[in-house]
Structures are given as structure tokens and as C-alpha cells.
Amino acid sequence: MIKILKYSFYDLMRSRWSYIYFLFYLILGFVLFFLNSDVNKAIITLLNIIIVLTPLIGTVFGIMYYYTSREFTELLLSQPLKRSTIFVGQYLGIVISLSLSLVVGLGIPFIAYGVTRSAAVWNFSSLLFIGAFLTFIFVALAYNIALTFNDKIKGFGFAILLWLVMAVIYDGLIMIVMMQYSDYPLDNFALAAVIFNPIDLSRILILLKLDISALLGYTGAVFQRFFGTSMGMIIAVSILSVWVILPLLRIISVARKKDF
Amino acid sequence: MTVSLHMKVFLFCFLTLSVVSHAETFDVCASCDYITIKSAIEKAKDGDTITVRKGIYKETEIFVNRSLVIIGKDLPILHGENKQESIFAVEADNFIISGFKFVNVGMSYVKEIAGVFLSHCNNFSVKDNYFEDVFYAFIIHRSSYGIIENNHIQGQARDESSSGNGIHVWKCENIRIERNKIYGMRDGIYLEFVKKSVISDNHSIDNIRYGLHFMFSDHNEYHHNEFRTNGAGVAVMYSKFIDMHHNTFHFNWGMASYGLLLKEINDATIENNYFEQNTTGINIDGCNRIRYRSNHFVRNGWALKFTGGCYANVFEYNNFNFNAFDLAYNGRLNDNRFDGNYWSEYVGYDLDRNGIGDVPYRPVKLFSFIVNRTPETIILMRSLFIDIINFSEKVSPIFTPDALVDNHPIMKPIVW
Structure with missing residues (x-):
């Protein structure tokens, strides 16, 4: 598995998209500091970008990589290798290279501007941690879709739709439900609704750490009380982990049965 | 007349004190x-x-x-x-x-x-x-x-x-x-x-x-x-004819904080004040006939938050700079007037170069409107969905009321 991981990883590292992705974050980081040297504000801007972009890039990269390396995968399948080894190896290759682009790309400007010496270092590292987590989740989901649909166009369409649902439509639905039932206490509903979408969960986890959490008012206080405890934090991280583990298990089981 | 009367009283006192007592x-x-x-x-x-x-x-x-x-x-x-x-x-x-x-x-x-x-x-x-x-x-x-x-x-x-x-x-x-x-x-x-x-x-x-x-x-x-x-900031409650000017309200930040809380205030003037980084700049509850002029609202959560009925308030020549929300209100905003303010989020143009934007500005974002109706929706803050609906509402306003506009938004901030 390590060999396949290595192969996928080096393959991606050589591809120009990884570099573009890396350079994008690098430039973004430097530009943010160039325009505004306040680390906390830079983190808020980054939050907006990371929770939208890492899932999108993860999805698109995952699905593209599967379809373009299909022939090579078929070649591997003819070798005496376990199927789970092949697919999990590929998955880890993509995920590690993408996360590395994110962490290193943003890490360089932030270290260059002295984030390690400021109090924001924890906020920054949790932002990177969550960005990496989102990459893990959305590549796994994209691989699931790719394994399900042999048709490239269909797979691509579904992947984009998945991202759209998670990033945009889900929030719209929450909003509509809340407005419909605004006569009822909605704090627990809001908590539950947010927990089940990894993008929303990540957004809230970061927001609660920042100053602007004061704007969240009473609902924010309910959230703070939940996520402020170690129990809440454990629940949040385990839900994010479930979002990685379940799709990964499905990749293994589908790959095992699939007729290529 | 009054001056000379005062002088007489003063002289009288002075003389009495100096002569009578040692x-x-x-x-x-x-x-x-x-x-x-x-x-x-x-x-x-x-x-x-x-x-x-x-x-x-x-x-x-x-x-x-x-x-x-x-x-x-x-x-x-x-x-x-x-x-x-x-x-x-x-x-x-x-x-x-x-x-x-x-x-x-x-x-x-x-x-x-x-x-x-x-x-x-x-x-x-x-x-x-x-x-x-x-x-x-x-x-x-x-x-x-x-x-x-x-x-x-x-x-x-x-x-x-x-x-x-x-x-x-x-x-x-x-x-x-x-x-x-x-x-x-x-x-x-x-x-x-x-x-x-x-x-x-x-x-x-x-x-x-x-x-x-x-x-x-x-x-x-x-x-x-x-x-x-x-x-919690400054609270002015149940009072009339109060003149507030050249004050600085800053860094009153927290779940239940505001720069200035106005509760049942009538006929006041609020001028040349500076509100910076408060959760809510001014929380206005049931206030009438107040003139807000040349105030600066910088980086507040909400610059102005109306709760309860407010009538006949006038907002002129204020600066609204980089607030998360410029304005929030409940119910109807009854004949309150916004005119000639500077809004950092204004994106209109000024073809005749007279310093006044040619397109009216609507200070209420759709999200702020929704949050006021259903406060719990605030958890969607900074979601992509919210950015999208705010933008579409800005392009073609449907939900936010037509009456609430600044018809003469100025292009450059008023210098402090």
C-alpha cells in the first residue's frame, strides 16, 4: 500500500495542478498579509476561502484523478494486489499531496509574518487542521462517486452537485426550516443541523474561536457551551472522523465487489 | 440685566464674607x-x-x-x-x-x-x-x-x-x-x-x-x-432632551454589549460621536425624534440596531465603515430618514462627480433582515449561501423594504 501511496503521491507532486494549488495558497497568504498585517483578520478571510475551496478542490481533484488514472488502475488490478490496498493507497496519495499544498502554502507566509509569535497561532493551526480534514472528507466522497459511476460526465456532475449541496443548498434548507418554525426554540435544532454537515461544523468551530463569535448572540452562547467543553470537542472531531471513515469503508467494500 | 444682577449678588456675598467674618x-x-x-x-x-x-x-x-x-x-x-x-x-x-x-x-x-x-x-x-x-x-x-x-x-x-x-x-x-x-x-x-x-x-x-x-x-x-x-457600554434610558456629542465609545465587545443603548429616549441629539468595535454601536429601543449627525461607526458588529417602534429619527452625514452589519431592525421602520451618509459597502457610481452617489443605497442586507426575524439563523454567518443571497438581494431587492434607502449616499467618508 505504501508503494501505491508513494506512487500516487509522486505522480501528483509532479503534476502541475498540485503546484498551482500550492502557489495559489502561497500567494493568497502573502497577499492577505500585504493588504492587512492583522493575523486575526487574515484568519477570518482565510476561513471564508478554506471552507468553500478545500471541499471543492478535494472533490474535483479526487474525481479527476480517478478517471484519468483509470487505465493504470486497471493495470494494477491485474497484479496480485489486494483491491483495498490499491484504492486506499491512491486515496491517501491524493489526500496527502492536497493537504500538503494547503498546509505548506499557507504555512510559509504565516510563519514569515510571525504567526508563531502571536496569540493567533492556535486559531491558525486549527484552521489548517480543519482545512486538511475537509480535504480528507471530500476526496473520500468524490472517490465514492467515481467508483459508483463509470460514466465520467455523470460522476463529475454528481460530485459538483454534492459540493453544492454541502456548501450552499444545505444552509439554504436550514434557513428555510428555521424561518418556518421561528416560533419554536431552535437552538438545539441549529446545533444538530450544523453538526451533520462537515462544512458547517468546520465553519462554526473556527468562528467560535474568533472574536466575531460575540455576534452570534444567544445561539452562539449555546454553541459555545456545547463546543467549549472537551466532550463537545470530542464529539465534533469524531463526527468529522466519521465523515472520513464511512466513505472510506464504502470505497473498500465497493472496490472489492466491483467488476472492472 | 442678568449679568449685572449676578455681579451684584456676587459683590454682596464677597463684601459680606470679607467684612463680617474672618x-x-x-x-x-x-x-x-x-x-x-x-x-x-x-x-x-x-x-x-x-x-x-x-x-x-x-x-x-x-x-x-x-x-x-x-x-x-x-x-x-x-x-x-x-x-x-x-x-x-x-x-x-x-x-x-x-x-x-x-x-x-x-x-x-x-x-x-x-x-x-x-x-x-x-x-x-x-x-x-x-x-x-x-x-x-x-x-x-x-x-x-x-x-x-x-x-x-x-x-x-x-x-x-x-x-x-x-x-x-x-x-x-x-x-x-x-x-x-x-x-x-x-x-x-x-x-x-x-x-x-x-x-x-x-x-x-x-x-x-x-x-x-x-x-x-x-x-x-x-x-x-x-x-x-x-x-455593557453606555445606557441612556427613559430620558428626554439629552445632548450627546463628541464622545468615544469603543471596544465594548461581548455577547451582551453595545456602545450605546438608547431606551425610550425622545428629542435627543447625537452628534460627532465615535463608535469603534462594539458588538452593537447603538441599540435603539423605542426612541423618537432623535437627530444622528456626523457620527462614525467603525468595525462594529452592528452599527445600528433598532428594536421596538422608533419614529421620526434622522440620520445624516454619518460614516459607516466596515461594520459586519450596518443596520438591523424589527418590524417596520416608521418614517425614519437616512440621507447623505457614507457607507463603506456602497458600490454605486457618481457620474456627475458631485460627491453624491447616483444610485440609492439600501443599508439593510437580506441576511440582517432574516437574522432579525429569526435570530437563530445567525449561525449561518459567513456561509457561502449567505453571501450569495446577500448579493442577489443587492442586485434586485425583493425582501428588504423599499422605504429604507439612503437616496444621497456620499462617495467619500467624512473626515474625522
């Missing part, structure tokens, strides 16, 4: 004729001066009922020993207390205990004092024509029930509170049933409740004050 001076110190302030006061007559030399005086309930000038030289310390008694208790006219340091005034849940307790006083001045670790610094009852000036008040308030106010004024008229610095009390300055008074050039910082608290106090003015990092 003002004496009493020195108080460990080695003087008088070793306690109380003993000197007992001997003193109206118009006398008591000079208190450097030292620590453990006296409480120093009762003053004559017109005296009581001056501390080299900052003598008045030590309250945390007893349940005020240090100075004054019921007199025409007096001055200055130059003391008041420490350890006891805390009580049932009694009002202060460093300086004034009751039924007229024409007085209390200035240049220091207060440390006091329950209340000043309590002023039913008094008029007084000035509280240049006092430094430092408290260690922990919670609202066990702490007192810096300057507590009740049922007074024509009081001036100037150039005081107040830290760490419950309310920095508290006014209840106070009329025709001026509060200026004070710094009220780190108080656990309000920096300044007005209740039922009409015809007052406060200006050039600074209110910073107070628990």
Missing part, C-alpha cells in the same frame, strides 16, 4: 493642634479652611454641616477600614473638598456607603481626589450647583450585586461632572432623576456594567467622554 485656617496632622479632621470641623465656623497634612487618617462618618474648605496637602489618606460607614458625610452649602485619597470604604448589601456622601448640598466642589478600593466613590442626593472634577476612581468590582457606582447622582440639578477617570466600578457614572447637568471629558473604563447610566434624567448634556471596554 476666615480661619485649621491645620490637621499628627503633630498639629488638631490630630483628627473631626475635631477641627467641630471648632470651625462657616467660611473657615481646614488643611489636612500628609498622613493616614482612620476616620469615618466625618460629618460636615458648615460651609468649609477642606483641603488635603500632599495627598493625605482617609482610611475607611472597610467599616460600614461613609468617610465624608456632607449636608451643607458652599464647600470644597479636595486633595484626598480615599481607601478601603466598606461594602454593604443593605447600606449605601461612599467615600464622599453628599445630601441636600448646594454650591459645592469636590475635586482632585483619589479613590481606591471603594464601594461607592460618590453618592450625591438632592443637591444642586455642584462640580465633581478631576477625581480618579479605581474599584475592584467583581459582580454587580457586591459593587457600587463610581459617581452616583440621585435627584439633583445643575451638576457638572468633569475630567474624572473611573475604572473597575459597577457603573462608572450613574444618574437618576438628574436635570440640567453636564458630564464632560470623563474616562470611564473597564466598569463591569455601564460606563455611564442615565435613568429618568431630562435636559442633560454629555460630551468629550471616553467609554472603553465596559461590560
Whole structure:
């Protein structure tokens, strides 16, 4: 598995998209500091970008990589290798290279501007941690879709739709439900609704750490009380982990049965 | 006419004082004729001066009922020993207390205990004092024509029930509170049933409740004050004809904080104030006929938040810079007018280059509208979905009311 991981990883590292992705974050980081040297504000801007972009890039990269390396995968399948080894190896290759682009790309400007010496270092590292987590989740989901649909166009369409649902439509639905039932206490509903979408969960986890959490008012206080405890934090991280583990298990089981 | 009348009264007083009485001076110190302030006061007559030399005086309930000038030289310390008694208790006219340091005034849940307790006083001045670790610094009852000036008040308030106010004024008229610095009390300055008074050039910082608290106090003015990092900001409630100008409200940040809370205020003017980084710049609840002019709202959560019915308010020439929300309101915004303000989020153009944008500006974002209807939706803040609906609403407004527009948004911020 390590060999396949290595192969996928080096393959991606050589591809120009990884570099573009890396350079994008690098430039973004430097530009943010160039325009505004306040680390906390830079983190808020980054939050907006990371929770939208890492899932999108993860999805698109995952699905593209599967379809373009299909022939090579078929070649591997003819070798005496376990199927789970092949697919999990590929998955880890993509995920590690993408996360590395994110962490290193943003890490360089932030270290260059002295984030390690400021109090924001924890906020920054949790932002990177969550960005990496989102990459893990959305590549796994994209691989699931790719394994399900042999048709490239269909797979691509579904992947984009998945991202759209998670990033945009889900929030719209929450909003509509809340407005419909605004006569009822909605704090627990809001908590539950947010927990089940990894993008929303990540957004809230970061927001609660920042100053602007004061704007969240009473609902924010309910959230703070939940996520402020170690129990809440454990629940949040385990839900994010479930979002990685379940799709990964499905990749293994589908790959095992699939007729290529 | 009035000037000459005043002059006559003044001359009369002056002549009477200088001719009739010979003002004496009493020195108080460990080695003087008088070793306690109380003993000197007992001997003193109206118009006398008591000079208190450097030292620590453990006296409480120093009762003053004559017109005296009581001056501390080299900052003598008045030590309250945390007893349940005020240090100075004054019921007199025409007096001055200055130059003391008041420490350890006891805390009580049932009694009002202060460093300086004034009751039924007229024409007085209390200035240049220091207060440390006091329950209340000043309590002023039913008094008029007084000035509280240049006092430094430092408290260690922990919670609202066990702490007192810096300057507590009740049922007074024509009081001036100037150039005081107040830290760490419950309310920095508290006014209840106070009329025709001026509060200026004070710094009220780190108080656990309000920096300044007005209740039922009409015809007052406060200006050039600074209110910073107070628990909940400044509250002005149930008052009419208040003039607020050139104040700075900043860094009042937290779940239940605002720069300025207006509750049932009518006919006030709010001009040239600076609101920076408050959770809510001004929280406006049931206020009518208020003129907001040339105020600066910088990086607040909400610049203005209306709750309850507000009628006939006018907002002109204000700067709204980088607030998370410029405006939020409940229900209908009844004939309140926004005109000629600067909005940092305005993206219109100015073809004729007259400095006024050609396209009207709508200060209410759709999200802010939704949050006010359903507060819990605030958890969607900074979601991509919200950015999308805000943008589409901006392009073609459907939900936000047509009436709420600034028809003449200015293109450049007003220079401070």
C-alpha cells in the first residue's frame, strides 16, 4: 500500500495542478498579509476561502484523478494486489499531496509574518487542521462517486452537485426550516443541523474561536457551551472522523465487489 | 440685566464674607493642634479652611454641616477600614473638598456607603481626589450647583450585586461632572432623576456594567467622554432632551454589549460621536425624534440596531465603515430618514462627480433582515449561501423594504 501511496503521491507532486494549488495558497497568504498585517483578520478571510475551496478542490481533484488514472488502475488490478490496498493507497496519495499544498502554502507566509509569535497561532493551526480534514472528507466522497459511476460526465456532475449541496443548498434548507418554525426554540435544532454537515461544523468551530463569535448572540452562547467543553470537542472531531471513515469503508467494500 | 444682577449678588456675598467674618485656617496632622479632621470641623465656623497634612487618617462618618474648605496637602489618606460607614458625610452649602485619597470604604448589601456622601448640598466642589478600593466613590442626593472634577476612581468590582457606582447622582440639578477617570466600578457614572447637568471629558473604563447610566434624567448634556471596554457600554434610558456629542465609545465587545443603548429616549441629539468595535454601536429601543449627525461607526458588529417602534429619527452625514452589519431592525421602520451618509459597502457610481452617489443605497442586507426575524439563523454567518443571497438581494431587492434607502449616499467618508 505504501508503494501505491508513494506512487500516487509522486505522480501528483509532479503534476502541475498540485503546484498551482500550492502557489495559489502561497500567494493568497502573502497577499492577505500585504493588504492587512492583522493575523486575526487574515484568519477570518482565510476561513471564508478554506471552507468553500478545500471541499471543492478535494472533490474535483479526487474525481479527476480517478478517471484519468483509470487505465493504470486497471493495470494494477491485474497484479496480485489486494483491491483495498490499491484504492486506499491512491486515496491517501491524493489526500496527502492536497493537504500538503494547503498546509505548506499557507504555512510559509504565516510563519514569515510571525504567526508563531502571536496569540493567533492556535486559531491558525486549527484552521489548517480543519482545512486538511475537509480535504480528507471530500476526496473520500468524490472517490465514492467515481467508483459508483463509470460514466465520467455523470460522476463529475454528481460530485459538483454534492459540493453544492454541502456548501450552499444545505444552509439554504436550514434557513428555510428555521424561518418556518421561528416560533419554536431552535437552538438545539441549529446545533444538530450544523453538526451533520462537515462544512458547517468546520465553519462554526473556527468562528467560535474568533472574536466575531460575540455576534452570534444567544445561539452562539449555546454553541459555545456545547463546543467549549472537551466532550463537545470530542464529539465534533469524531463526527468529522466519521465523515472520513464511512466513505472510506464504502470505497473498500465497493472496490472489492466491483467488476472492472 | 442678568449679568449685572449676578455681579451684584456676587459683590454682596464677597463684601459680606470679607467684612463680617474672618476666615480661619485649621491645620490637621499628627503633630498639629488638631490630630483628627473631626475635631477641627467641630471648632470651625462657616467660611473657615481646614488643611489636612500628609498622613493616614482612620476616620469615618466625618460629618460636615458648615460651609468649609477642606483641603488635603500632599495627598493625605482617609482610611475607611472597610467599616460600614461613609468617610465624608456632607449636608451643607458652599464647600470644597479636595486633595484626598480615599481607601478601603466598606461594602454593604443593605447600606449605601461612599467615600464622599453628599445630601441636600448646594454650591459645592469636590475635586482632585483619589479613590481606591471603594464601594461607592460618590453618592450625591438632592443637591444642586455642584462640580465633581478631576477625581480618579479605581474599584475592584467583581459582580454587580457586591459593587457600587463610581459617581452616583440621585435627584439633583445643575451638576457638572468633569475630567474624572473611573475604572473597575459597577457603573462608572450613574444618574437618576438628574436635570440640567453636564458630564464632560470623563474616562470611564473597564466598569463591569455601564460606563455611564442615565435613568429618568431630562435636559442633560454629555460630551468629550471616553467609554472603553465596559461590560455593557453606555445606557441612556427613559430620558428626554439629552445632548450627546463628541464622545468615544469603543471596544465594548461581548455577547451582551453595545456602545450605546438608547431606551425610550425622545428629542435627543447625537452628534460627532465615535463608535469603534462594539458588538452593537447603538441599540435603539423605542426612541423618537432623535437627530444622528456626523457620527462614525467603525468595525462594529452592528452599527445600528433598532428594536421596538422608533419614529421620526434622522440620520445624516454619518460614516459607516466596515461594520459586519450596518443596520438591523424589527418590524417596520416608521418614517425614519437616512440621507447623505457614507457607507463603506456602497458600490454605486457618481457620474456627475458631485460627491453624491447616483444610485440609492439600501443599508439593510437580506441576511440582517432574516437574522432579525429569526435570530437563530445567525449561525449561518459567513456561509457561502449567505453571501450569495446577500448579493442577489443587492442586485434586485425583493425582501428588504423599499422605504429604507439612503437616496444621497456620499462617495467619500467624512473626515474625522
